[in-house]
Amino acid sequence: xxxxxxxxxxxxxxxxRQLQLERLKKTILRVYQKVPHYRxxxxxxKVKPTDIKHLEDIHKLxxxxxxxxxxxxxxxxxxLPVEKLIRLHTSSGTTGKPKAIFFSKxxxxxxxxxxxxxxxxxxxxxxxxxxxxxxxxxxxGAFVMHYGAEKVGILVIPAGPGNTERQITLMRDFxxxxxxxxxxxxxxxxxxxxxxxxxxxxDLKLKRAYLGAEPYSEETRKKIEEMLGIDIYNCxxxxxxxxxxVGFECKYKAGLHIWEDNFLMEVINPESGEPVKDGExxxxxxxxxNREAMPLIxxxxxxxxxxxxxxxxxxxTHRRISRILGRSDDMFIVKGVNIFPQQIExxxxxxxxxxxxxxxxxxxxxxxxxxxxxxxxxxDGKIERLIKMKEEIIDKIRSATMVKPKVELLEPGTLPISxxxxxxxxxxxxx
Ligand code: DLL
Numbered sequence: 001x002x003x004x005x006x007x008x009x010x011x012x013x014x015x016x017r018q019l020q021l022e023r024l025k026k027t028i029l030r031v032y033q034k035v036p037h038y039r040x041x042x043x044x045x046k047v048k049p050t051d052i053k054h055l056e057d058i059h060k061l062x063x064x065x066x067x068x069x070x071x072x073x074x075x076x077x078x079x080l081p082v083e084k085l086i087r088l089h090t091s092s093g094t095t096g097k098p099k100a101i102f103f104s105k106x107x108x109x110x111x112x113x114x115x116x117x118x119x120x121x122x123x124x125x126x127x128x129x130x131x132x133x134x135x136x137x138x139x140x141g142a143f144v145m146h147y148g149a150e151k152v153g154i155l156v157i158p159a160g161p162g163n164t165e166r167q168i169t170l171m172r173d174f175x176x177x178x179x180x181x182x183x184x185x186x187x188x189x190x191x192x193x194x195x196x197x198x199x200x201x202x203d204l205k206l207k208r209a210y211l212g213a214e215p216y217s218e219e220t221r222k223k224i225e226e227m228l229g230i231d232i233y234n235c236x237x238x239x240x241x242x243x244x245x246v247g248f249e250c251k252y253k254a255g256l257h258i259w260e261d262n263f264l265m266e267v268i269n270p271e272s273g274e275p276v277k278d279g280e281x282x283x284x285x286x287x288x289x290n291r292e293a294m295p296l297i298x299x300x301x302x303x304x305x306x307x308x309x310x311x312x313x314x315x316x317t318h319r320r321i322s323r324i325l326g327r328s329d330d331m332f333i334v335k336g337v338n339i340f341p342q343q344i345e346x347x348x349x350x351x352x353x354x355x356x357x358x359x360x361x362x363x364x365x366x367x368x369x370x371x372x373x374x375x376x377x378x379x380d381g382k383i384e385r386l387i388k389m390k391e392e393i394i395d396k397i398r399s400a401t402m403v404k405p406k407v408e409l410l411e412p413g414t415l416p417i418s419x420x421x422x423x424x425x426x427x428x429x430x431x
Contacts, residue, residue: 004113004120004152008261009316016317019261021055023289028052028061031295034079037071038297058264058287063273063298066099069240074100080293090138091239098138101239104293108147111242114259115148118248121257121314122208122233124178126153129205131176133159133167133185134213135420140243141213145180148245154178161185161419164192171204179209180235180244183216183224184422187356190227191412201229210235212244214421215324215342219349234323240299241286247321255308255320262290265321266298267307270328281306283328284321302328332360332425334368339401341424344370347396353378353389357415362427369406370397376412 003009011019029049031038042048045062052058069077078085086105090098103111124130130149134141136158149156159170161181167189170176181189186209193200200206206228211221212235221232236247236256246263247256258265264287267276276282284301288294304327308320326340333339341360348354348370355373362368372393378385390407398404416423 002120002123002125004117009117009121009318011261011317013317016260017055020264020289023261024055024058024264024287025049025052027287027289027291027295028297030079031297035077035295037068037076041068055264058266058298059275061298063285063300064296065300066302069099070097073097075102077296078102078294080104085293087143088138089140089143089239089243091140099239101140101242102293103242106292107242107294110262110290111144111245112147112151114242114245114262115145116151117259118235118245119149119152119154119210121248121250121316122210122231123251124149124152124154124208128177128207129155129157129175130178130180131157131159131167131170131174133161133179133181133189136160139420140237140239142180144237144243144245145210164189168193168196168198171206172198175205177205177207179206181209181211182213182418182420182422183211183220184214184356184418184424185420186211186224186232187220188417188419190224191356194227200227204228206230208233210244212236215326215330215340215345217342217346217349218323219346223349236303236321236324238301238303240296240301241288242291246286250312250314250316252313254312255322257312257316257318257320260318263287264289265307265319267305267321270302270304276306278307278309281325284324304328330425332362332368332427333365334362334403335366337402339368339403343400344397344405345424347400348372348393351389351392351396354393355412357412357417358424359415360425362425362429364429367406368403369408371408371410371415373410373412373415378409379411 032049041062047060084104085102087103090100092098132142136142146156208231210233225232233249235244237244247258249256266285267282270283284303284305286299288296304325305321326342331338353375358372393407
């Protein structure tokens with residue numbers, strides 16, 4: 001199995017913890033000295049950098065939340081003078097202003113290095129051709145992956161998203177071997193490839209795809225793997241932590257390795273803020289250990305996951321997390337029940353005949369409507385088949401969520417196509 005940096009990736013756990021502690025202490029001292037916002041927060045929590053003697057002492061420090069990013073916006077949390085910053089990325093916030101993250105030259109280099117580890121871990125190497133179908137621009141998705149792939153020596157096609165005909169032409173003309181794409185767009189592109197009568201196993205050179213930027217289920221992975229005859233690897237990240245590559249699957253596809261020399265991870269109970277037991281589900285909290293321009297301490301990601309404490313067969317010592325189960329912000333309530341869109345996606349993608357697109361419409365607190373596209377042929381057949389399918393969807397969603405949905409079956413192409421992050425939930429409730 002290939003490694004980009006075998007020594008660091010397989011560092012004995014004890015050494016890895018030592019390295020984390022050294023970097024944590026340095027980071028805390030730096031933000032205390034350079035970022036007034038953190039200094040004040042630490043003082044309010046009555047904690048000094050010298051109080052951090054063990055990794056567990058991190059619990060003494062206050063959390064950083066999205067709201068902290070807006071204090072003295074946009075440079076409030078930056079630890080370097082502007083002359084040392086070379087890149088800005090943002091991510092659209094739910095409330096007006098975007099979250100702004102700055103990178104120094106060292107940060108750009110380091111994030112590329114992290115991506116290089118991720119790609120090589122999945123078997124990618126020189127000679128591979130990566131079609132980068134994520135959005136280039138303020139979003140981290142495309143640029144961060146681009147620099148990492150180039151670092152490995154991989155030929156990058158900076159396709160960006162959209163124009164599906166052209167995506168397919170690029171794949172055919174240049175022999176694309178790998179895709180970087182959102183799961184919702186991947187489903188769509190795969191369906192267009194098949195509709196055009198292209199046999200991806202024979203007519204294309206695709207081997208693998210990196211899917212991330214939004215939650216998706218194991219069922220969606222399997223569906224796209226089967227449609228295209230490729231291996232799909234889950235790629236997790238967030239703008240606040242450089243973008244893609246914070247967590248990445250290895251060839252065993254059994255959880256995402258978090259690069260622990262770069263990120264200190266905790267999983268907490270989102271209500272109490274207390275750590276959960278190893279292996280229990282909670283909110284992922286991350287501290288940057290190797291970031292120059294904008295170190296973040298105990299950043300609340302809002303993403304729900306659990307740590308997989310067992311060692312991985314690949315030999316990497318960096319612990320894994322499970323697939324992101326949902327974002328606490330994405331959860332919605334119907335009939336008093338907490339529901340994550342992913343629960344519905346999981347059900348839909350496991351049902352034969354369901355196509356790639358769906359939406360959840362919320363008009364009241366007592367009802368949810370699931371609009372789902374199904375294979376075209378089903379509309380040409382007997383009405384009984386449609387009724388049976390609708391009942392199957394209703395039953396399975398009810399047993400997964402405890403809420404009986406209304407279901408509308410639609411022809412493919414009815415719902416809006418997403419080329420980036422899909423908007424799955426339309427919440428029209430006003431109060
Ligand atoms: O989505 C960074 C990224 C780009 C990751 C490309 C992977 C690939 P943001 O726009 O800041 O950054 O959104 C981050 O998206 O907190 C999660 O809620 C969600 N997310 C990202 N990757 C995954 C994934 C990029 N693999 C937010 N599974 C995160 C589930 C994901 N959710």
